[in-house]
Amino acid sequence: MNMTASTRLVNDVTIVDLSGRIVLGEGSAGLRDLVRNLVSEGNKKILLNLSDVNYIDSSGLGELVSAFTNVRKQGGELKLLHLTKKVHDLC
16 A cells, blocks of 8 residues: 555644555655655644554655655754554664
């Protein structure tokens, strides 16, 4: 199952609900493009809800780190919510 994402705005926080797998290819590239677009649109507070993400490979983990770095460079904040135990152990 590929990664899917939906966004919603709560106050000044953009919440991105992710589901599926964040893996090399479409999953990690989709996450990269999504975060870049959100920042370019002026969203400075981004929360990635990973409760429905069932697998993240090393490429996906690298993309999460890269997204965090890019958002911080633009003066924003990126936080992760509902990491699974396996993903939490990797971070």
